[in-house]
Amino acid sequence: xxxxxxxxxxxxxxxLRISKSKAYEIVRELNxxxxxxxxxxxxxxxxxxxxxxxxxxxx
Numbered sequence: 001x002x003x004x005x006x007x008x009x010x011x012x013x014x015x016l017r018i019s020k021s022k023a024y025e026i027v028r029e030l031n032x033x034x035x036x037x038x039x040x041x042x043x044x045x046x047x048x049x050x051x052x053x054x055x056x057x058x059x
Contacts, residue, residue, distance in 0.1 A: 006045040016055070030054060 007015075013023035024044075031041035034050060041047075 004048055006042060007048050007051055009044055012046065012051065 009020060009023045009027055012018075012027055013020045016023065016026070018026075027044065027046045030046045030050060031043070033054075034041050034047065039047075
């Protein structure tokens with residue numbers, strides 16, 4: 001099974017064990033960072049690989 005490209009706010013909240021409102025804040029922050037790097041982002045979703053990189057789950 002292939003890994004999903006994007007995580008929803010609900011998935012971010014569940015993985016980090018935080019509130020949904022805090023997860024929205026994190027998704028907005030990560031998407032803003034990606035936009036500065038020239039990437040297209042989707043509101044309410046975050047790139048899975050970028051998310052894992054930023055929360056120190058991978059290199």
